[in-house]
Amino acid sequence: MHELSIVQSIVDSVTESLANYPGARVVEVRLRVGALAAVVEDSLHFCYQIAIEGTPLAGSRLVVEHLPIVMHCARCGQDVVLESVQSFRCPDCGEPLCDMRQGRELEIEAIEIEEAPVPAGIEDQP
Numbered sequence: 001m002h003e004l005s006i007v008q009s010i011v012d013s014v015t016e017s018l019a020n021y022p023g024a025r026v027v028e029v030r031l032r033v034g035a036l037a038a039v040v041e042d043s044l045h046f047c048y049q050i051a052i053e054g055t056p057l058a059g060s061r062l063v064v065e066h067l068p069i070v071m072h073c074a075r076c077g078q079d080v081v082l083e084s085v086q087s088f089r090c091p092d093c094g095e096p097l098c099d100m101r102q103g104r105e106l107e108i109e110a111i112e113i114e115e116a117p118v119p120a121g122i123e124d125q126p
């Protein structure tokens with residue numbers, strides 16, 4: 001199940017970025033996943049729940065944004081979205097496509113955190 005190692009590295013990198021926000025809590029992690037990234041979303045969610053236990057990410061949501069495959073057609077000079085991975089041909093001119101512009105992504109798009117509350121008595125000194 002390679003989703004577990006993917007999720008583990010996500011948790012590690014989010015935990016690292018939290019170093020600048022002591023006491024902060026992660027609310028949501030948004031992932032961008034390309035159609036060819038070869039991950040099973042159910043497994044991602046399942047592994048996420050396991051991996052975040054006991055980390056600053058505990059209790060956070062994992063949101064997966066799916067990216068379609070985008071290829072560049074040299075003949076049309078445009079980027080085209082492929083509806084299916086069955087046919088790597090330009091939907092407009094039929095040219096075989098091999099110049100991929102999007103589809104293999106597996107990256108963190110955004111992290112939403114809740115910063116630690118400011119301890120009482122610090123900010124409203126007379």
Ligand SMILES: [Zn+2]
Nearest residue numbers: 073076090093
């Ligand atoms: Zn074309």
